[in-house]
Amino acid sequence: MIEPQYRQIARVVQDVSGLVLGPDQGYLLSSRLGPVLRQNGLVDLMALAQRLALPGATELARQVAEALTTNETSFFRDRLPFDHLAGTALPRLAAARARGATLRVWSAACSTGQEAYSVAMLAREVQGSLGGRRVSIFGTDICGKVINRAQEGVFSTFEVQRGLSPERLARWFIPEGPNWRVQPGLREDCRFEVGNLIGQISVSGPFDVILLRNILIYLDKQTKEQVVEACLRRLAPDGVLYLGAAETMLGLSTRVTPLPEYRGAYCFTGALQGMPA
CATH class of the missing domain: 1.10.155 (Chemotaxis Receptor Methyltransferase Cher; domain 1)
Structure with missing residues (x-):
């Protein structure tokens, strides 16, 4: 009992x-x-x-x-969504935006910030395919303690060894005693705030990309539907929503469809018709 x-x-x-x-x-x-x-x-x-x-x-x-709350995270976690983001989603979205526009990415439940900083690194690395368009990343999490760490941008040797190549570590981080600090330019691309996905969300859309990864597995169906709908209200009409490797939108929303080239990414059903093959 x-x-x-x-x-x-x-x-x-x-x-x-x-x-x-x-x-x-x-x-x-x-x-x-x-x-x-x-x-x-x-x-x-x-x-x-x-x-x-x-x-x-x-x-x-x-x-x-x-x-x-589980705050498990790492840099470039699960790799495949980041490959799709850099090679397909960001270039496609950039091509659909006016020159000089900023692409907006929301890392929901960002924990200590590794996901957001991973996106920032990718965006800088593929800048040539974005036509000069900047990428701005916004991270939220219910836990104020982990948001403070994300804002600080300082990670232990153990943390940077989880997902970061030696080349990326050398390029994007500065050694600071036994730790590593994110380069100032990269930190400027990211902003972090406390935010509760099931409360009164102060996050304003539209976002070109929303990363809602490894969150839904902890929620019941009703709460999943609530969180998904809150994200979809803030997703651009041609934007992309990413879920975690063990998550699916099946039974949660009929408004979105998996992208054919990567089934862990979703867009509004009608948006598929306007996308290049």
């Missing part, structure tokens, strides 16, 4: 972040909520559940949701 305090905490986490905690994930509460308990002077999970049930527990609920 699931303990009442677990059900209460799981319900609050889902309300705040959309994250669904299964009955076999009680270990997460014990392993990750210790700092939250200490910070708020709570002796155990029962006390936490009782506090969360009281009026005015909004800030505490946010802390709990942040502590239980």
